[in-house]
Amino acid sequence: MAFSIIKPGLLDTIQDLGRHGFGNIGVNPGGAMDVYAAQVANLLVGNDQHEAVIEIHFPGPQILFEQNTLIAITGANFSPTINDEEIPRWQPVVVRKNTVLHFPSLVQGGRCYLSVHGGYCLKKWLNSYSTNLKAGAGGFAGLALKKGDELPFNENTIYFAGLLKNESNFETLPWRVNTEKIYQYPHEIGFLPGREWECLSPSSKNALLENNFLIHPSSDRMGYQLKGSPLALERSVELVSSAVSFGTVQLLPSGQLIVLMADHQTTGGYPRIAHVVTAHLPKLAQLRPSDTIQFKLMDPILAEQLLLSRQKELHILQRSCMDHLNEMVC
Template sequence: MSLTIIKPGLCDTIQDAGRSGFAHLGINAGGAMDPYAAGVANLLAGNARGEAVMEVHFPGPQILFEQNALISITGGDFTPMLNDEPLPLWKPIVVRRNTILHFDKLQQGARCYIAIHGGFSVQPWLGSYSTNLKAAAGGHEGRMLRKGDELSFRENTIYFAGLLREGREYQVLNWRVDMHRIYQDPHEICFTKGHEFNDLCPNSQKDLLQNNFIIHPFSDRMGYRLKGTALKRKHDSELVSSGVSFGTIQLLPDGQLIVLMADHQTTGGYPRIGHVVSAHLPKLAQLRPSDTIQFRCVDQQTAEDLLYSQQQEMVILQRACHDHLNELVC
């Protein structure tokens, strides 16, 4: 059982929840830029949350399904089409063999995720399926997907052809996810104060909280460079390199900011002004170059409450998707 990449997209890779526990070796966690969308895609497709998915950017790929399959597409809206018919986002979809998935037009968001029932059959590296492009390891041969790549997916016991109506190329199943609360106020990004926040001059602290920052075109999976009012520190002392994480906000020597993303380095010597709360990483991951960010400072308890609420919703969703699929099969 497999699919074939007929035409590659801008940057298509296999990702999962990331590989943790190797930062002391200089190996970052990596994983999906939008962990919420990737996890929900898996749940809709009947997988565990941490299963491997395809992370797609626009322009997207053209994908030939060589077998009937249950898939889901979440995250950014790139107007997915199966042959010439539009597909919905955030819903499970049964697709017929010998159909082609492609993406017609960018509507919103920066990246989307394709999950397939059973998951992609790729070899793990250090306990994760995620592609580490720097190390050329993980995912599919440690690289972006190319024309002609054939990706196998694991066998399953569901007879998906029985769910397809005659003459139809796909069938949308009757449950979906309401994700609007997760991505509401997309340009408002909450953060907690970093170790060097109080090193900022008082006026720069105000500028950080009151001004908008624009995502620079030279932004990628390693970090989002921001353009805005130059911020200043009280003292220009050098810092010892220390640990950083997905969402760390660093102050560069020119007074501009960079927000570290999924493929960030494991340590850094720039001042850590703040840390984007985990619950807002999905919103941040769907912003594009030239989009604006308005930072809002929250305390640790608020950050934990936001993440706990998001995780509880995922647990409920996992049970609901499991029950729906079991009812359908039975």
């Protein structure tokens, strides 16, 4: 085995970039809440960006590594340590056999991601490693990780012990990712008008743009329930259930809003007044209950440019990390 769970966290699940293409049979995409952080975690250790990662919430787990390996931790800052020595995030780290990874304190963010070189040795369900907790499928037996679970890694040919100096517990490799632009202004969330946007009253449109909305404690991976000034439609509309997606903002009968997240249902019947732009979903995913959201109406061209720029940077990062890793190994 490659590592074992000594103590489980609040909610540790296997995730990847989602289970797409099965909405017609009622299976939602799921996948990582912060797709960007999951992609980067894999690229830093030389994996394909679609490999599985572990999504970790605070309080996090304690993990015993049973072999030398290369890992990366991205996303939220839970002060990760190896044998009580702090390790960096957004940077590859070689860890020694029989060391323990721990997340002792919450500094910032909602969830972090743990990748290992070569990926986890798991079976896919409907073309994805992601855990679907409601269906009890995918991931590690369809469940959140628990004490005693042992996760094997896929085979690799790199001799990681040769990268460890003396008797050090870990060795940080000299390349990292600058995420400042991705998570800049964390509470400002850009959106595009939804199909029922024009059904909102003028005062409700202004309220959406001018007020802050609080994320309710009952929010989860399925959706963020927001608390703020009640909004209203200018006229009542009869809607049939229609397709929804990650980032769809719906108006509930109470006048409050819900933002659909990674485990959203495949269809919904509430008015879709907005859609969070894809480039801002990582910021949204890192918000926690009691954090606030300030919605910003965004130009569609700018939203597209932000997404294309991010994809370009990921391609550059992939090539760069592979070059660095190959050079280091040689």
